[in-house]
């Protein structure tokens with residue numbers, strides 16, 4: 001027998017799930033959030049102190065209005081939590097002059113009237129001396145970018161949701177669900193059975209396991225993050241070192257000033273291109289992982305090339321076009337999926353929570369999420 005029936009059940013209390021629970025509870029809906037591990041945890045995609053937020057979105061200018069709303073929601077959450085979650089350092093999007101990172105970021109700034117400056121490599125170094133990029137690099141500096149505290153953001157969403165009446169339970173794995181004769185959904189977990197009218201699945205790298213038919217649309221990939229102790233730490237403080245998204249010959253890298261734990265933080269998008277699953281992933285780190293990241297530090301941020309302080313694995317969940325998936329299931333509209341955040345989703349989590357609450361409550365949202373529809377993959381054949 002079900003313990004209780006809820007307006008909504010959220011599967012997975014990570015970045016997206018915690019935000020969804022918060023927005024649902026805030027609207028007075030009864031909501032249950034279920035998390036298989038701890039809250040927060042370091043098994044999925046949201047650990048490692050912080051995540052970049054950038055407005056000069058090279059991937060598609062359509063993300064800019066979404067990011068502006070997401071930022072407002074992060075600031076609301078910050079005020080509610082009484083704790084700083086948003087750190088503004090400015091952001092650098094840099095690469096070769098004709099490359100997509102530089103041109104796309106500039107285009108997003110121009111289309112949406114974002115404050116920005118274009119800097120060549122020498123000017124960038126004179127402004128922010130931690131940077132030593134190739135001579136032909138061009139950079140967009142956008143002063144509103146920065147980083148968010150990722151684990152603290154999840155905690156803040158959960159604490160506010162619980163204060164607003166949500167029930168959140170960790171160490172309870174959702175195993176399956178069925179539509180009931182009455183049109184509700186019965187959710188079977190490792191600890192019991194619950195009923196709901198709407199099921200929101202925010203399971204990160206586990207989404208494919210819950211929806212085998214859609215597994216190819218949310219493909220987990222092993223990532224590694226490194227923190228190096230700078231030889232000149234004064235060049236890598238949040239007030240002197242903007243976060244970056246950097247395209248160079250070896251790949252695309254991202255990084256942060258020293259914050260929270262010792263070291264300058266850097267990662268490479270798609271690291272060694274290791275497709276995996278959360279169960280099979282090699283969570284140990286090795287010398288090759290460190291070497292790949294150190295090579296970029298020594299070349300482009302030589303004053304940060306000191307001893308390794310922390311090395312950690314993490315998971316991306318990639319969609320085929322690296323845009324998100326936020327939609328009702330086509331043949332089961334009471335089930336809503338938010339997945340495939342493809343290594344750039346955290347900054348939007350506050351907004352994805354609002355959108356998921358809209359979809360659960362009204363079946364639609366005022367935000368333009370056409371880029372995230374499931375049927376785009378069907379159209380591609």
Ligand SMILES: Cc1cc2nc3c(=O)[nH]c(=O)nc-3n(C[C@H](O)[C@H](O)[C@H](O)COP(=O)(O)OP(=O)(O)OC[C@H]3O[C@@H](n4cnc5c(N)ncnc54)[C@H](O)[C@@H]3O)c2cc1C
Pocket residue numbers: 011012013014015016017034035036037041043044045046050051052053172173174175202203204205206207210223224225254267314315316338339341342343344345346347348
């Ligand atoms: C190394 C790295 C760097 C990144 N850098 C950035 C960045 O700088 N900026 C940015 O915006 N984004 C960044 N991202 C991407 C961003 O972190 C992710 O898009 C985001 O964290 C995904 O959130 P999620 O809620 O989908 O997954 P998660 O936060 O992993 O949450 C999913 C949760 O669901 C739970 N779960 C799964 N299945 C079940 C089940 N059956 N029952 C109960 N619980 C379940 C899991 O245990 C997990 O806690 C980065 C990601 C990585 C890995």
